[in-house]
Amino acid sequence: MEKSQGTVVNAQDAFCHAREMAVIQAASQGDKYAYHQLYEQHVGRVYALCYRLTGERAMAEDATQEVFIQLWRKLSNYNGQSKFSTWLHSVTANVTVSYIRKQRGWLKRMFQVDESLAEQPAELSADTVDLESYIVRLPERARMVFVLHAIEGYRHEDIAVMLGMATGSSKAQFHRAKQLLKEWMGYEDN
Amino acid sequence: MKTTKQNVSFEQHLQQQIHKLPNERMPERDLWRGVELGLEASESGSKPVGTVRSSWFAIAASIAFLVSVSWLGVNQLATEKGLDGNALVQSLSSQHEAQKQALLVQYDGQAALTENWQQQLSELDAAAEAIKSALAQDPNNTALLRMLQNVYQQQITLIERVHAPKWQQI
Incomplete structure (x- = not known):
């Protein structure tokens, strides 16, 4: 029973991953609708990190926009070897740090x-x-x-x-x- | 001993608090429109205009630096005199228009490196107008103000590069 539950969970994970990869691939080829989907899915996590790093709401909003503007060009660098959210977190941290340095x-x-x-x-x-x-x-x-x-x-x-x-x-x-x-x-x- | 205990309990408390931090936090306003405009602006400015010597990049960098300094000046002015976003947009736009017209007059009659540079200039104009429309709704959005400044800078760089003298071409 437990084994079959595990199989269902694995299948669901695999399906979610495949769907996410399809959206990422479409976005990296210039599909803005797909990119908007990615934005909706990840904006909460990106903003949370930007807010903690900048310490200000307005600056965090600007930094979040900057992350998604730069991400559009960087998407093709994502090779799928790590989780997309982990990779995005790293992009967010780097973009936000350089944004803070540039701005202030x-x-x-x-x-x-x-x-x-x-x-x-x-x-x-x-x-x-x-x-x-x-x-x-x-x-x-x-x-x-x-x-x-x-x-x-x-x-x-x-x-x-x-x-x-x-x-x-x-x-x-x-x-x-x-x-x-x-x-x-x-x-x-x- | 008491201090050690306190340290341990602080470390534990801190770790508990870190684990409790939410993974997500939603921004209070919709940021997608600004992202979309940023993408449009960067796409309009990403077309290659021709290869130039590194010295030309140095000139472009100097111009960018001067514009940045003047932009910082505008920010300073806004802070000191309490200018709002609308006034900043007007000031930035009129300064840019004057600079652009001066360059166009200077290069009038001189052959350009690409045939479609005026079309690219128009596309950047359209991007600037779109950003200004968004700024009319949200005049104090600093990301939009920076995008507008960036589009204006791309126009100046475009005009300069396509009119580079023959000896500066590779």
């Missing part, structure tokens, strides 16, 4: 805004907000590193390349993010 001016963010935000005391109560609310309040570099490492599972070595920083800086920013979260969540510092 890396040096300006690094030397002015980033540090000033870190000095701000937490105004939110640990009992009333979720982790998402804290993440978007983190200083930019600490936030990007935290999202990419703790949530998306990137290695510090890869994050360092993506963000143009040393591996040690990525680790330091991750530590900084955790310290701030710890403080904001009401835990005592050691």
